[in-house]
Amino acid sequence: MSESPITIFIVDDHKLFSSSLKGLVSSFSNFKVSEVFNDGDEIVSFLEDKNSVPDVVLLDVKMKRMGGIETCGWLKKNFPTIKVLALSMEEDEEIVIGMLRAGAKGYLLKDINPGVLEHAINEVYKNGFYYTEEVTNTLLNSSENGSLKNNVVLKERELEFLKLTVSERTYKEIANVMCLSPKTVENYRESLFEKLEVKTRIGLVLYAIKEKIVIL
Amino acid sequence: MSESPITIFIVDDHKLFSSSLKGLVSSFSNFKVSEVFNDGDEIVSFLEDKNSVPDVVLLDVKMKRMGGIETCGWLKKNFPTIKVLALSMEEDEEIVIGMLRAGAKGYLLKDINPGVLEHAINEVYKNGFYYTEEVTNTLLNSSENGSLKNNVVLKERELEFLKLTVSERTYKEIANVMCLSPKTVENYRESLFEKLEVKTRIGLVLYAIKEKIVIL
């Protein structure tokens, strides 16, 4: 029952890559690569001129003039029905997060197998999104940087204190909440400073967030 | 070419739910629900007795005795080939993150359509994972809580100050880095306190992290 094909735009400033990608994607059944752009600017002016609108855009992340995130944000804002699949060489956390926040419906590394790309395009078209395990893990682990004292076991009361520290409370206020004297609270602070190898409250806050002791 | 069915275990302490789920899943082609457990403990002892190992486990998150995260962690550690699909009523950020960190290959809300479950089981079996858009958004947006002054535009120098604040630096040190007098730095602090409606440095740090001005 051969439906109308999924129309695809490709945006990538490596012409060799984009043209070979066009060939590859066109070879998949039911896909039609209508346009190929070398830059974010190009697809923007193309769409501004009220030309045809694609179902899916394969968007390179790192482009010289108008970058991937910016382009993605523009597409999201002006053509929210378009599903953007981000394509990237590396898996830079900031960029992954940036692209997804900008509205990308998926994030693929360029070293994937053709079959995965085909699957991803179909998924993003049908279900509206396609997230690989790697990307999700990147999001999850985007907190395991820094040299965190990871092998530290925090006790219940310490966790309580830590959670309260991650808020605009003074130690006096924390003491009230925890039903302790301010001085005892300071003891917790001091022992945590040592345990977690930090020097200020800010350090505690960063630790708590990185370790997902508190979720923002 | 009818392959051997995907074997599935269900773990859920709501018997009514788990048994109806068993019926539903069994009705999907090529799925076989071999065992149903009422608790994490039960599947653990079952597997410890070297009984059959399933392909996929549908795991309830909130269970009375041995909880979902704990169970998932045990499965991940002892039977890494088993794909765990977490099932949950709500989409609590901490729990989503906890489950995925514990090794779950997917996270589904219990109010999904049967078709989605079928699709998810197939995906998790074939590709090893299945993440819904909601879950990914939960991870992404796990920062858009709180009443952030979102419509604030920060100037370059303010951003610089803000980024430096998210570190264990005193204002004196920040002043050195920014080549400003400590007093000027304090002016930035004050104006940001107003703009961002926070009362302490901690507030600034939380804002910067939530708004991904700094990525941890």
Added chain:
DNA sequence: TAAAAAAAGGGGGTATTCCCCCCCTTAATT
């Protein structure tokens, strides 16, 4: 072009944080 806002620097005071000591009790170890 005059007014407003932004950028930089500052005084002086109070509150809080941070740091190094100290003490007591209770419960587990040895």
Added chain:
DNA sequence: AATTAAGGGGGGGAATACCCCCTTTTTTTA
């Protein structure tokens, strides 16, 4: 019986953070 760990409480002081009020210069913008 003595030691060690864990939880709770404290003093005092120096450093830092926080707050309000101020001046000057430059840049925007109305």
